[in-house]
Amino acid sequence: MKLGKMLEGLDDYELLGDPDQEVQGLVYDSRKVEPGFMFVALRGTRFDGHDFLQSAVQMGAVAVVGESLEKMPDVGTRILVPDSRRALSKLAANFYQKPFEAMKLIGITGTNGKTTTSYILESILKVRGANPGIIGTISYHYSEKIFPAPVTTPESVDLMRFLREMANAGVTHAIMEVSSHALDQKRTIDCPFRVAVFTNFSRDHLDYHKSMEAYFNAKSNLFRCLEKVNPARDPVAVINLDDPRGEQLISLTGVRKLTYGLGTECHVRADNVSASKQGIKARLITPAGTKMIHSPLLGYHNIYNILAAAAAAFSLGADLDAVARGVESLTVVPGRLEIVQNLQGAMVVVDYAHTPDALLKVLQSLRPLTGARVITVFGCGGDRDKGKRYEMGRVAGEHSDLVVVTSDNPRSEDPASIIAEIEKGTRDSGSKKVSWPVEDSPLARGSYLVEVDRRKAIRMAISIAENEDIVLIAGKGHEDYQIIGNKRVHFDDREEAAMAPSGGV
Numbered sequence: 191m192k193l194g195k196m197l198e199g200l201d202d203y204e205l206l207g208d209p210d211q212e213v214q215g216l217v218y219d220s221r222k223v224e225p226g227f228m229f230v231a232l233r234g235t236r237f238d239g240h241d242f243l244q245s246a247v248q249m250g251a252v253a254v255v256g257e258s259l260e261k262m263p264d265v266g267t268r269i270l271v272p273d274s275r276r277a278l279s280k281l282a283a284n285f286y287q288k289p290f291e292a293m294k295l296i297g298i299t300g301t302n303g304k305t306t307t308s309y310i311l312e313s314i315l316k317v318r319g320a321n322p323g324i325i326g327t328i329s330y331h332y333s334e335k336i337f338p339a340p341v342t343t344p345e346s347v348d349l350m351r352f353l354r355e356m357a358n359a360g361v362t363h364a365i366m367e368v369s370s371h372a373l374d375q376k377r378t379i380d381c382p383f384r385v386a387v388f389t390n391f392s393r394d395h396l397d398y399h400k401s402m403e404a405y406f407n408a409k410s411n412l413f414r415c416l417e418k419v420n421p422a423r424d425p426v427a428v429i430n431l432d433d434p435r436g437e438q439l440i441s442l443t444g445v446r447k448l449t450y451g452l453g454t455e456c457h458v459r460a461d462n463v464s465a466s467k468q469g470i471k472a473r474l475i476t477p478a479g480t481k482m483i484h485s486p487l488l489g490y491h492n493i494y495n496i497l498a499a500a501a502a503a504f505s506l507g508a509d510l511d512a513v514a515r516g517v518e519s520l521t522v523v524p525g526r527l528e529i530v531q532n533l534q535g536a537m538v539v540v541d542y543a544h545t546p547d548a549l550l551k552v553l554q555s556l557r558p559l560t561g562a563r564v565i566t567v568f569g570c571g572g573d574r575d576k577g578k579r580y581e582m583g584r585v586a587g588e589h590s591d592l593v594v595v596t597s598d599n600p601r602s603e604d605p606a607s608i609i610a611e612i613e614k615g616t617r618d619s620g621s622k623k624v625s626w627p628v629e630d631s632p633l634a635r636g637s638y639l640v641e642v643d644r645r646k647a648i649r650m651a652i653s654i655a656e657n658e659d660i661v662l663i664a665g666k667g668h669e670d671y672q673i674i675g676n677k678r679v680h681f682d683d684r685e686e687a688a689m690a691p692s693g694g695v
Contacts, residue, residue, distance in 0.1 A: 191285055193253055193267065196228070200271070200280045207267025211252055216285045216347050218278060225250030230278045230347075231257070239274070255281070275376045279346040283380040286350040290364070292357035295381050296502055297368040299412045300389025300430075302548040303495045304342075304367040306487070307389055309523045310499035314516025315363055318508055323356045325349070326367035327542075328524055328668045333359045343372030346380070363506070370395055370408040379415060385502050386412045387428040389494070391435040392547035396575040406435060413443040426505040428498060431456050448505050450497040458501040465490040467559055474500060474513070481510045485517045488527040488539065489555035525667025527552065530687040536655035538687045542667025544571065544598070546581035549664055553589035562658035563591035563635065567651045568665045569644065570612055572603030572673075579608065583615025586638075590662075592654065593621060593638040596647035598665045599673040605642050613640065626650060644672065645686055652690040663687060 194209035196216075214226030220242035223229050229246035231239030231254065240261040243254050253267040255277055262268045271277040283290075296311065298304045305327050315322040323332025325344070330337045330352055337352075343366065344352065356364055368378055391406060399405040416425040425445045429436045432451035440447055450458040460472040460483075469486040470493055485496055500513045508516075522528055530538045539556070543549040549568065556564050566586050570579045586593045595612050597605040617623070621638045628639075633654055641647040651661050663683045666672075672681035 193228075196281050196284045197269070198284055200277055202272055203277065204270040205267075206262075206270070207253065211267050213253060213285070216278075216281060218345060218347060220246045220249070223249040223251050225252075227251050228253040228255065228281070230255040230274055230281065231261075232274050232278065233257075273376070275346075276379065279376055279378075279380045282347040282350040285347075286354040289350060289353040289357040290382055293353075293361050294363045294384040294506065296363060296365045296385045296387065296506075297378065297381065297383040297412050298366065298387040298389065298498075298502075299368045299370070299373065299409050300387075301392045301394050301545060302543075302551070303389035303491075303498065305542070306492060306495040306523045306526050307387060307498045307502075308365045308367055310485075310496055310517060310520055311365055311502050313520040314499060314503040314508055314513055315365075315506070317516040317519060318512045320362045321360055322363040322365055323359075323361040324365045324367075325352060326365070332356050332361045335359075341371075342367050342369040343377055345375075346377045349377060349381075368412055370405055371398060373411040374399070374408040378412070382423060383412070383416060383425060384423055385426050385428060385505050386416055387498050387502050388413070388430055388433070388436065388439055389498055390430055390433045390547070392545060393578060393581070394545045394575065396577055397573070406438075410439055410442050413439055413445075416443055416445045428501045428505060430494060430498065432494070448501045450501040451494070456497075458497055458504065460493055460497060463490065463493050465493075465555060465558065470496070472496075474510070476500070476504060476510065478504070479510055481514050483514045483517050486521045487523065488529070488559075489552065490558075491551040491555050492527075525669070525684070527555070528667075528684065530684050532652060532688050532690055534652045534655060534690060536652055536659060536661055538652060538655075538661045538663065540663045540667060540683045540687065542669075543568075543664045544666075546578060546585050549582055550585045550589065552662065552664065553585070556660050556662060557589065560658050560660050562656065563660070564589070565592045565594070565651045565655055565659060565661045566590040567594045567596060567644075567647050567661070567663045569596045569598035569600075569605075570608055570665070571599045572601035572605075572608055574601075576611065579611040580615035580618075583612035583617075584619045585615075587616040587619025587621040587636075591635040591637075592633055592651075594647045594651045595638060595640050596644045597642055597672070597674075598644075600675075601673050602675065605674075609640055609642065613638075628654065644681065644683075648683065648686045649690045652687065661687075 193211040213228045223246045229251040247263045255269045327342045431449040449456045463472040543552045624637045670682040
């Protein structure tokens with residue numbers, strides 16, 4: 191593509207070079223530069239791409255983009271911009287020929303529930319005969335093709351490349367989980383979302399955003415941009431009105447709104463909600479009428495994800511029957527209250543809950559499903575928001591009968607120090623620390639154990655479980671790895687639970 195064509199729509203730039211220069215590829219990682227490529231320098235948390243401009247040219251880059259003229263090489267075509275991330279998004283959209291024009295984009299943001307909402311919406315759209323794809327936490331997939339997801343929302347150039355693949359494959363709807371990091375870093379700023387969905391808001395990612403207001407401000411960018419990027423397509427904001435931040439979001443955008451929740455003032459709501467081991471039943475109430483629905487998904491909290499997906503589907507033209515059939519067709523979301531068959535015969539569920547609010551909602555959903563004990567295994571990730579650790583420890587202690595505190599992805603931190611921070615919250619919940627092996631059987635309610643080795647911790651919990659007990663393994667969900675130091679090793683909670691020996695550790 192001609193450089194001049196790539197620069198179309200890019201505001202406030204200075205071109206030092208030939209606009210007729212042919213560009214063969216677009217990258218932001220200097221290690222991926224090939225002859226004929228354009229390299230865009232981004233400022234990261236650990237590295238500054240401007241330090242690699244010279245090496246990019248040496249590797250064959252025909253054009254480089256950056257914010258600092260002082261760091262620009264003296265040769266080749268150079269483009270000076272005030273914001274490299276903003277420029278990269280526009281360049282990527284142009285280079286991949288605006289793939290979003292061939293499909294409808296649905297963006298889902300919020301602290302929890304994005305993945306489940308996206309899977310329910312995908313199921314509804316499939317029932318209607320559409321060909322949807324998903325870009326999200328578990329995977330990027332479309333048309334039976336599945337690709338690993340290194341991050342929830344990819345960098346803009348990777349995103350546009352994948353959307354182009356989707357468009358070429360005839361995908362009709364791209365359902366995207368849009369993370370706060372992506373919104374803050376302008377990865378989706380040129381995506382003309384037809385529908386933007388807000389699930390909920392609670393504490394997470396404060397290691398990056400530093401404050402709850404900064405975190406919310408990043409989330410709200412999805413809705414602020416609706417009018418600017420997509421005014422001609424009549425975009426819709428789908429907002430959880432039961433969340434305290436819902437009203438605030440409504441005031442931030444002038445587009446059409448569709449609210450959902452359990453309150454009577456919501457456009458899409460539910461009543462007569464019941465949750466059991468067989469799933470969720472409810473009466474769905476909408477402007478188009480009412481209908482009884484059944485979802486095989488576990489957990490009362492999933493009614494909100496169902497309502498979010500239903501509201502999004504309605505805004506895309508779905509009818510009540512399609513919504514009901516789509517909701518009933520989805521039997522499981524990987525790593526989201528996923529039941530794992532095991533040698534012990536216990537009821538074991540694996541869930542991604544890795545925030546205080548998510549853990550609370552999951553435990554509150556599991557409690558009514560048993561008259562016996564809820565045993566929780568969890569840890570907290572290293573090099574992430576440390577403030578979550580105490581809160582998650584307290585929540586686990588207050589809403590579980592037994593807690594096994596263990597490692598998650600410790601990364602560069604000492605697992606024992608992470609566990610010590612969790613323990614403060616667990617102790618403050620009134621739980622009493624006990625040692626392994628446990629002499630009392632059944633173990634007294636209100637106790638907790640510590641086991642750094644996650645595999646052993648899972649086996650402990652399952653070996654302790656008795657008839658009707660529920661074992662929750664929380665924090666990693668679908669993940670099939672554990673990050674210890676700088677190594678990524680294979681580890682899947684579901685596999686470990688399934689293989690846990692019936693005789694104990």
